[in-house]
Amino acid sequence: QQPVQSPQAVILREGEDAVINCSSSKALYSVHWYRQKHGEAPVFLMILLKGGEQKGHEKISASFNEKKQQSSLYLTASQLSYSGTYFCGTRATYSGAGSYQLTFGKGTKLSVIP
Amino acid sequence: KAGVTQTPRYLIKTRGQQVTLSCSPISGHRSVSWYQQTPGQGLQFLFEYFSETQRNKGNFPGRFSGRQFSNSRSEMNVSTLELGDSALYLCASSLRQGAEQYFGPGTRLTVT
Numbered sequence: 001q002q003p004v005q006s007p008q009a010v011i012l013r014e015g016e017d018a019v020i021n022c023s024s025s026k027a028l029y030s031v032h033w034y035r036q037k038h039g040e041a042p043v044f045l046m047i048l049l050k051g052g053e054q055k056g057h058e059k060i061s062a063s064f065n066e067k068k069q070q071s072s073l074y075l076t077a078s079q080l081s082y083s084g085t086y087f088c089g090t091r092a093t094y095s096g097a098g099s100y101q102l103t104f105g106k107g108t109k110l111s112v113i114p
Numbered sequence: 115k116a117g118v119t120q121t122p123r124y125l126i127k128t129r130g131q132q133v134t135l136s137c138s139p140i141s142g143h144r145s146v147s148w149y150q151q152t153p154g155q156g157l158q159f160l161f162e163y164f165s166e167t168q169r170n171k172g173n174f175p176g177r178f179s180g181r182q183f184s185n186s187r188s189e190m191n192v193s194t195l196e197l198g199d200s201a202l203y204l205c206a207s208s209l210r211q212g213a214e215q216y217f218g219p220g221t222r223l224t225v226t
Contacts, residue, residue: 002156032214041118041204041217042157087156091212100211101170102147104157 001025003090005105012078012112020073020108022088031064031071032089032102035082042087045073075110083112115140118207118218126224132193135221139186139207145169146188147215148180151202160203163188164211192223200225 003024012018022031030049034042048064048071060082062073071090075082089102119138127133139146147170148160159172163182180190186207192199202222206215 030212034215034217041219042206044214044216047214089157100145100162100164101159101172102215103159104149106154106156 002103003088003105005086005088005108007108008106009109010111012075012082012110014080014112014114015077018075018078018110020075020086020088020110022071022073022090022105024069024090024092026069026090026092028064028066028069028071028090028092029099030091031062032091033062033071033073034087034089034104035084036087036107037084045086078110078112080112080114083110085109118205118216120203120205120218120221122221123219124222124224126226127195128226129195129197131195132191133195133223134189134191135203135205135223137188137190137205137207137218139188139205140216143207143209143216144186145208145211145213146182146186147206147208148188148190149204149206150174151204151220152200157204160190162211169211195225197225199223 033045036042059076064071085107087107089104145164147162149157162170166182182188202220204220206217208215
């Protein structure tokens with residue numbers, strides 16, 4: 001089942017912060033985050049594993065709330081280069097059939113303006 | 115290291131035809147996954163191959179098939195094309211199953 005991302009779209013001015021959420025109805029083993037710029041391939045940002053860890057990448061960080069089966073991506077002091085569509089991909093089980101399949105949300109379009 | 119390459123980049127076919135898309139993963143990567151991307155639907159998982167075996171399959175009709183060769187290169191085939199098959203087809207490779215995925219530029223398929 002496809003995870004639900006919110007918001008669907010957001011417009012920020014340079015320097016502002018944003019939070020993108022990814023929720024699943026299934027128990028999650030891991031969450032992947034990717035960014036896709038217009039006309040380009042998705043680019044890997046980070047993986048969060050079951051255990052609720054928080055990871056960081058430049059000014060972009062993320063958390064994974066195991067109890068809520070939700071991950072949040074935090075973008076601080078946004079830059080023009082952050083513009084793009086952000087996708088979360090969820091892996092629902094640790095073992096068994098389909099366990100390595102990533103199911104992606106529909107994406108959150110982030111636009112950063114000067 | 116060279117990235118993931120996909121050929122062809124653009125393709126125009128007519129309904130009823132079949133098509134084969136090719137994906138060369140990053141050297142050393144053994145897992146290849148295929149996705150269909152359409153506006154508003156995000157990335158829909160097609161299938162994943164690891165060590166020449168299909169390990170996972172998404173919810174697509176049997177017209178969609180694929181294979182992986184001993185050098186990890188992968189192909190996907192769509193038979194009896196329908197208008198709704200028009201999409202960007204992305205392949206992604208990873209070092210192992212479940213690891214971060216590296217996407218190719220995609221093949222833009224248009225069915226007329």
